[in-house]
Amino acid sequence: MSEQVYIDGAWRKPASGETIPVVCPSDGKVFAHIARGGAKDIDAAVQAARRAFEGPWGKTTALERGRLMMKVGEKITQHAEELAQIEARDTGKPLKQARADMVAAARYFEFYGAAADKVHGDVVPFLAGYTVLVKHEPRGVTGHIIPWNYPAQMFGRTLAPTLACGNTAVLKPAEEACLAALRITELAHEVGFPAGVINVVPGYGEEAGAALANHPGIDFIAFTGSPGVGVLIQKASAEHLRPCVLELGGKSPQIVFEDANLEAVLPVVTNAIVQNAGQTCSAGSRVLVQRSIYDRFIGMLVERFAKLRVGSHDMDLECGPLISAGQRDRVQGFVRAAKAEGIPILAEAKLAPGLPAGGYYAPPMLFGPVPSTNQLAREEVFGPVLSAIPFDDEADAIRIANGTPYGLAAGIWSIDGSRALRVANAMRCGQVFVNGYGAGGGIELPFGGIKKSGHGREKGLEALREFSVIKTIVINHG
Numbered sequence: 001m002s003e004q005v006y007i008d009g010a011w012r013k014p015a016s017g018e019t020i021p022v023v024c025p026s027d028g029k030v031f032a033h034i035a036r037g038g039a040k041d042i043d044a045a046v047q048a049a050r051r052a053f054e055g056p057w058g059k060t061t062a063l064e065r066g067r068l069m070m071k072v073g074e075k076i077t078q079h080a081e082e083l084a085q086i087e088a089r090d091t092g093k094p095l096k097q098a099r100a101d102m103v104a105a106a107r108y109f110e111f112y113g114a115a116a117d118k119v120h121g122d123v124v125p126f127l128a129g130y131t132v133l134v135k136h137e138p139r140g141v142t143g144h145i146i147p148w149n150y151p152a153q154m155f156g157r158t159l160a161p162t163l164a165c166g167n168t169a170v171l172k173p174a175e176e177a178c179l180a181a182l183r184i185t186e187l188a189h190e191v192g193f194p195a196g197v198i199n200v201v202p203g204y205g206e207e208a209g210a211a212l213a214n215h216p217g218i219d220f221i222a223f224t225g226s227p228g229v230g231v232l233i234q235k236a237s238a239e240h241l242r243p244c245v246l247e248l249g250g251k252s253p254q255i256v257f258e259d260a261n262l263e264a265v266l267p268v269v270t271n272a273i274v275q276n277a278g279q280t281c282s283a284g285s286r287v288l289v290q291r292s293i294y295d296r297f298i299g300m301l302v303e304r305f306a307k308l309r310v311g312s313h314d315m316d317l318e319c320g321p322l323i324s325a326g327q328r329d330r331v332q333g334f335v336r337a338a339k340a341e342g343i344p345i346l347a348e349a350k351l352a353p354g355l356p357a358g359g360y361y362a363p364p365m366l367f368g369p370v371p372s373t374n375q376l377a378r379e380e381v382f383g384p385v386l387s388a389i390p391f392d393d394e395a396d397a398i399r400i401a402n403g404t405p406y407g408l409a410a411g412i413w414s415i416d417g418s419r420a421l422r423v424a425n426a427m428r429c430g431q432v433f434v435n436g437y438g439a440g441g442g443i444e445l446p447f448g449g450i451k452k453s454g455h456g457r458e459k460g461l462e463a464l465r466e467f468s469v470i471k472t473i474v475i476n477h478g
């Protein structure tokens with residue numbers, strides 16, 4: 001199955017007849033192939049999705065849709081270990097991370113499956129003799145382009161809410177990693193979705209991705225990935241005058257005030273940058289530390305970083321390899337530039353002995369103090385590189401925290417509740433955690449960015465608004 005595209009309820013060879021090799025980041029070796037889908041396959045998928053929308057899927061009740069989705073959640077849970085093994089090998093992430101990802105992937109289908117029949121509208125008071133109904137209707141055919149960092153989770157995050165709303169979908173997963181998403185597609189097929197409701201066309205971004213983004217037959221597109229491609233998606237959406245939701249990563253700060261419980265902060269701040277080898281849109285890639293505790297807390301972080309171990313996915317240590325040689329080169333580019341500018345390296349984790357030579361390993365690193373104007377403090381590295389930045393007071397912390405082109409997430413650490421709330425309110429971003437951090441599991445929590453982090457909201461009940469459209473029905477009954 002993995003070398004085919006899934007269109008109109010069946011697996012078939014892509015029109016190109018070609019495949020794309022799938023590399024395991026732990027050893028750099030090809031271990032599978034996926035289909036090289038392209039414009040023809042995307043076109044067939046969009047047509048199938050349109051037929052399903054206008055046909056059987058449009059006639060299903062919200063309850064029926066929800067039940068099917070709950071079954072996908074169950075299937076993912078039943079196959080969680082198999083899926084986690086696939087995901088770990090495909091992305092290089094440690095097995096425990098892949099296992100956590102499958103819990104989240106299942107949760108997306110459960111959460112939105114249970115929500116499908118609770119998308120209620122309104123009745124609006126109007127003139128005498130009128131009744132006005134406000135309904136949430138599906139948009140139609142939605143397009144989805146997802147990245148390689150959390151293939152299974154992203155599949156659930158983007159597809160579950162759109163299906164709950166009654167749309168049909170065409171999804172283009174990432175060429176670097178999508179085997180678990182393809183396996184979940186098979187599981188969704190088994191639970192009995194009508195043909196054409198879910199279509200999955202793997203392929204290169206410039207081919208299948210661009211064809212989907214530019215296709216006149218879709219009504220909406222959801223994209224997660226780089227800002228550069230986000231611009232292309234938005235331009236293509238503009239050409240067709242249709243909306244999009246873009247989630248483009250960030251440079252999220254962790255703000256540690258002098259009264260914080262540092263023992264509690266330490267593991268969370270460390271994990272926020274090491275999880276998934278830093279390849280997480282909401283990675284906590286800057287740690288802002290109040291000057292009065294800067295040396296003490298940095299000392300604790302240095303000790304912690306020194307103990308981190310980097311290994312292959314099946315060694316299941318704290319940190320795995322990066323997704324590709326290209327991504328490793330990109331991260332090393334940031335590291336070289338920072339070194340050249342004389343930014344001190346405070347800590348560098350060790351690679352476990354005996355790692356396969358061909359893997360894309362990059363050790364977690366802590367730099368500091370990083371000038372808040374430096375690219376290391378402003379640009380998304382998408383690797384396990386943490387920038388430490390001292391600050392003087394609350395106003396200084398807010399200024400630095402908001403001083404990047406991004407605005408996705410932030411963490412605030414303080415036992416002064418009033419201060420934490422003041423700073424949370426001042427954050428120019430889409431999600432703020434107080435005395436905790438971690439966007440990952442929070443299916444219930446609306447998520448998305450402002451500024452270059454993108455726009456629109458996924459997750460939580462907000463996603464149901466994104467994937468539906470309001471219709472107002474005005475009835476003059478006298």
Ligand code: NAI
Pocket residue numbers: 145146147148149172173174175203204205206208209210211213224225226227229230232247248249250280281327330380381382
């Ligand atoms: P990317 O934005 O190129 O890839 C994301 C998805 O977009 C993939 O499915 C890809 O095939 C597709 N795509 C690529 N070019 C396209 C095009 N012209 N038209 C339509 N779809 C297209 O990201 P890439 O190259 O994998 O990573 C580069 C950087 O992007 C990373 O270093 C990271 O900073 C950022 N990124 C952020 C993510 C996030 O979760 N916010 C996820 C992946 C990457």
Ligand code: MG
Pocket residue numbers: 205226
């Ligand atoms: Mg790219």
